[in-house]
Structures are given as structure tokens and as C-alpha cells.
Amino acid sequence: MHTTSFFQALLLSAALIPNTFAQSDIADPTTRSEFALSALQIWYNAATGLWDTTGWWNSANVMTMVANLAKIDADNAQLQDLASRIFANTLTQAPAQNPQPGVEDDAVARRSTSNETHSLFNSTGKESGYVKALSADFEPTSTMPKDWAKNAGAYVDVKSLPIFQAQQDVTTAAANPDEWLDGFYDDDLWWALGWIRAYDVTGNTEYLTLAEGIFKAVTKVWPTSCGNGGIWWSWKKEYANAIANELFLSTAAHLANRAQDKEYYIDWAEKELNWFLGTGMINERGTINDGLNDQCQNNNMTTWSYNQGVILGGLVELNKASPNNTYLPLATRIAKAAIMELSDTSGIIHDACGPTCGPDASQFKGIFARNLMQLHEAAPDDAFVETIQVNANSIWMNDRDEGDRISINWAGPFIAPANASTHSSGMDALVAAIVVK
Template sequence: MYLSRSFLTLILPLAALPNAYAQNITDPIGRAELAMSALQKFYNAPTGMWTGWWNSANVMTVIANLAKVDPNPQLQDLAARIFANTAAMGPAQNFDPGAEEPFKKRRIASGYTKGIDENGIPFTTYPKGWGTPEYAAKNKKFKSRQDAPAYDPHSWLDGFYDDDLWWALAFLAAYDVTKKVEYLNLGEGIFNGVARVWPSNCGNGGIYWSKDKKYVNAIANELFFSTAAHLANRASDPNKYADWAVKSIDWFVASGMINKDGLINDGLKDDCTNNGLQTWSYNQGVILGGLAELYKVRPAVAYKDLAARLANASLTTIFDKNNILQDPCGPTCGGDASQFKGIYMRGLQALHEVAPDPTYVAAIKANADSVWNNDRDKANLLSIQWAGPFIDVANATTHSSAMEALVAAIAVKDE
């Protein structure tokens, strides 16, 4: 199909960036900019997506995080245009927009499924044709891209609360870069849409994974907490969101999802006890970013202490002997779990900003160096096995996840 000039400027490599094609770069900014050039090869400008629905929210977040630490004006401009395009085009890819609207019963759109397979690995399946302009045209709620209200929170709510909150955090990150108030309002509106489902049936608190109310899991609740904490530092009513953050982290700590080793399991059983499922890296990371944000607005030592305990537990458990981050599924992770490690790096970087620790710096630098030296092909694409060797399946999910380590390395490059 024909792409307009404006679309082409969103997907072409950033050839003008400094050192854009140097293969043996050691400067953290140069590495991340080169990775950014490769990342945009996956961008589908007419849909506003790079890959899967919730994964694309994380891709948008890593671009925002790069823009926060790299002052390159060309990058800043590109990031702003990407955010605007995704906000405009993305809603038409939603499966069940407005699913959290009160007093409306609506099933989750046929073909969109999230679950956990027999090996404990999360997965997402998509409707036929999803991620194409043709799918957007057939979307039952948004008949065309032009009809999709970009800055209406209901355009981003789909009945899976973790997905909703990934997008909330993505737009709050976009707000940090652009100061465009529409992004802040969107993140706030998404959070308030999800907040209506509090509490779950466990401990008179928490939220479910989805609107079917069958599972109370870690990631949805960590994201709820983290989004509230982020809003407490950005919204016009900080106390409202700080109170939400405190209430949700208090519930989470009491829920039993943090095991005796200081790691967070996947969720709770039907009887509201820890289910003992995998301690995925992203569950160890999202909470660190949330605690860092909460500490900024409510500087209680207890929050830093909790974050340090959780970080130390993960750093001594889910990293290999060379200090490289691993997930239990290793190179066989599917499209969901292959996103996880980068989310951990994002949380560790955020924690280091409020509670500096040389151990965190060492972990960030070791992983960034290993990604660049051992997990990169000649096209500068990054795969899933950060320790190497490169596995010849690199996509937007594996690339954006590994790119988080490169971005975090910029933040600690002078330490």
C-alpha cells in the first residue's frame, strides 16, 4: 500500500543520528540510538502498532524512556510524532473498547484470549487479521480509524486490566517527554476506568486480571499500584493517587504473592493463597518502579526498604553467574514472556534513581554490554537470549525488551 511522507518519517531508520551505523559502538547513547533505528523497522504506522497490543504499549514506553535520557533533538521530535500517531491510529486495533464502562455487560471480543499454558508461560492470541488497517475497518466499535476517539480512555480499555494499565503507563511516559496534557488525562482516565473494579474477592482489595473475574494475579495489581504512584507525581490531585498507591501496595504485601525468598509469584489460587507459579522477571520489576514513584511523593523509609529487599532477592536469584538476567522459559519464551526482562530493567533503573546502589549499576551495565556484544545481529536487531549467542528470531518484542537495558545504561553511564 502507499505510505504518505508523514508515515515514512515514522518508520525509516534514523540515518542522521550520530554514529547511526557504527558497528562497534561503546557509547551507551550511540548504542541506544542505533537500536532505535532498528526498532522503527517494525513500526506499522497505519495501525500505530509495532507488535502485539500490550507489547506495543511497552515499545512506546521504551521510546519515551530513551527520549528522557537522550537530548538529541531529532530523537525528541521523532518520539513526539510516534506518540501522536499511535494515539490517533491505535484505538481502532482495540478488541473490546470501553469494556470497563459501568453498567454495561459486554463479552471480550471473540478471538482475543490471554491465558497461561501447561508450562506456566503466559500467552496472548489475537483475532484473525489483527494489526492491519483492514481489521480496524471491521472493528465492531470503531468502524474506521477516523471514528476512533484517540484521547477518550474508553478507546484503550479492553477488559484485560493489565493491558489497560500498560497503555496508561505508556501515555504517562509520553506526557513526561512532551508535556502534552492529553496524554496525562488519558493515563488518568484509563486508571480511573480500571479502579472501578476494585476490590477483588481476596482480602477485600486488589483487582482481577480481567473482567471475567476468575484470576487475581501479580502483574495486574503491580501495574495498578505503579500507575497510581506515577499519577501521584503528575496529576492535579496527587493525594488521591498517592492514597490509591498506598492502599494497593499494602494489600499486595498482605496478599501473599511475595514468597519466602522475596520473589513474586504469578498470582493467587481460588482460595487466595500463593499459587507458586513462575517468578517472572517483569513481576520483580514493575513493583520496583512503582515503589520508586511512591517514594517521591510519600518518602517513607519503608518503601525504599521494601524495594531494596525485593531488588536484592531478584538480583541474587534470577540472574546467571555472569550477572545476566534470565527468565525460566529462556529462549523458548513466546510473544508475551519475551517482553518481560526489559520491564525488569526499567524498574531497576527507576529504583536506582531514588535509591542509588552500585549493585544496580553493575547489573544494568553488565546486561547492556551483553545484549550489545552477544545478542545482536548484523542488522542491529536484538534477540531474546541476552547472554548470547544470538538466536535468529528477533522481532519487535525481543528487540524492544533488550533495548530497555541499553536505555538504562545511559542513565548510569557516568557511575
């Protein structure tokens, strides 16, 4: 472990550790991850509870990555303290940054009195201008409401907040799940998974209860018009895609292993998996396309890395909650197909958008690495070890600037500017390398 002065740099979130300490010949995965965490915390804004330079749902993924590092490095008391304070602060501050609060309940209320006319799917009184659009190859791009970033106010260092002055354990007030809903069900479930992981680290049942509330809110949009199952991507009910449904599976399965009503969550996870397998979104190569077309068939659009990843964690957790001899073999087949399809000749993972990916897709590869790590813990495989190590080593050697910030191109060279999305995504691979070393 590093000295107290190292973690003071983490807690202060003010200045990077001098680069003389961050030499490329550092080989220990834990040490690499700790240096990268120091760089990441430059972007954490305690005033918002989010990481500057990235979006709302991305910050849920950043928090999940921090929680994974804290869970793996459980004996590091200073890291545990940092993580617990990040969770508590984010719980308090982030709801005010929700880009579109209230739109889901408004849409449900209008549909319940309107015979579900299409016009009302696309119009509520709570729309804010938060939009997710799909490019020609179905790369999602989020457009935040006007002045969303400006509403954050001035940057505030996390250690300046009252929660950092207290010496006692960090505590939180009751959280309202509705404050975390924004009309895009993948966003909602990213936050649910983030709070589940925060619960795993802290044992704080408030986080688990919040995750349950978010999940139960999303169950209200089951089913879609395809096969009488699945959930929509958004409150507009226009697209049934892989990511929202994989997240629904994964969240239900994670809750089945933690919440009291185990059978309730197992039932939801199994219903989702059965529906998903029947949609044809898993193609003949064994990878997963983006979603369904208007005829409820595989649209054969891009096999994004996060769609190959989230289902792995969902299958691992479902197998733990309700063992079935098909779940882990299915996850292994998907993972190996994805590695084959997404890797270059050196074994480095790339998405179809390459180094020009937008601020949403820049998060994707890390999500794959995170879930591949979870699958390896349940079903160890040399191919998973090699993929994680090759990518983590390339990130460390080829994809950092002088401040240890990580960019989008895991193969290198570094592409400026790095941001909290590209950096945390790369960190997912660094953290995964701790598990497989």
C-alpha cells in the same frame, strides 16, 4: 550526537544504517541506543500506530521505552521530534487496533443488573476472541482476534503522514480512555503508564488526562474476592495476579506525582500496596510469584522478571509522592533477590521460559531493567549498576544480527527471528545503561 543524516534514517523508518557503522566496539550507551532505535523503527507502522511483529500491550511498552530514551537524551532535538510524532500518531491511529473494545463496560453493566452471577463474568456481547491463556508454569500467551493483524492494512511509513508534513508543534485531539480498554486490566495500565511517560517528555496534558481516565476506569474492578482488595487480571474475574496489581500501584503512584488530585492517587497506591503485601505474593526468598490461587494464597508459580520489576517503579514513585522510610528498602530487597534468582553465573538475566519464550514473555526482562533503572536513580546501588551494565554489554556484543536487531537471548547467541518485542526489551537495558554509566 550523530549527524542529521543519522536521524533522517530514524525518521524515514525505511532502511537500516549500513552495518559498517554499527561495530561491536561502540561503547557509549547513548550511541548504542540510537543505533538500536534506528533498527526498531523499521517495525513502526504509522497506519496502525503500533509496532508490527508484536501485540497490543507490547506496543505500549515499546512506546514507554522510546519515551524513556527521549527523556534521558533531552537535549537531542531530533530525537524529541521523532518521539513526539510517534506519540501523536499512536494516539490517533492505535485505538482502531484495540483487540477487544467495549468488553469492560459491557461486563460492568451486566454485573450491575445480575447479582454478579459467575456466568455473566464469562460472557458479554463484546467478546472478540482476544484471549490470554496461562501455560503450566503460568507463562501468559495472547491470542489475538481472527484477522487482527490483517485489519491494519498496508504498511505506512510514519513520515508519509500529514503530521510529518507540518512544521508546527504536534498537537492532538481529545482522547477517549474507553478506546484503550480491552478487558485485560494489565493491558489497560501498560497504556496508562505509556501515556504518562509521553507526558513527561512532551508536557502534553492530553496524555496525562488519558492516563487518568484509563486508571479511573480500572478502579471500578476493585476489590477482588481476596481480602477485600486488589484488582482482577481481566473482566472475567477469574484470577488475581501480581502484574495487574503492581501496575495498578505503579500507575496510581506515577499519577500522584503529576496529576492535580494528588491525595486521591496516593490513597489508591497505598491501599493497593497494603493489600499486595498482605497477600503473600512476595515469597520467603523475597521474589514475587505470579499470583493467588482459589484459596487466595500465593500460588508459588513462576517468578517472572516483570513481576520483580514493575513494583520497583511503583515504590519509587510512591516514596516520591508520600515519603516512607520502608518503600525504597523494600524495593531494594526485591531487586537484589530478583537479581540473585534470575541471573546466570555471568550475571545475565533470564526468564524461566529461556530462549523459547513466547511473544508475551519476550517483553519481560526489559521491563525489569527499566524499573531497576528507576530504582537506581532513587536509591543508587553498585549491584544495580553491575546488573544493568553486564546485561547491556552482553546484548550489544552477543545478541544482535547484522541489522542491529536484538533477539530474546541476552546472553547470546542471536536467535532468529528478532521482533519488536525482543528488540525493544533489549533496548530497555541499553537505555538503562545510559543512566548508570
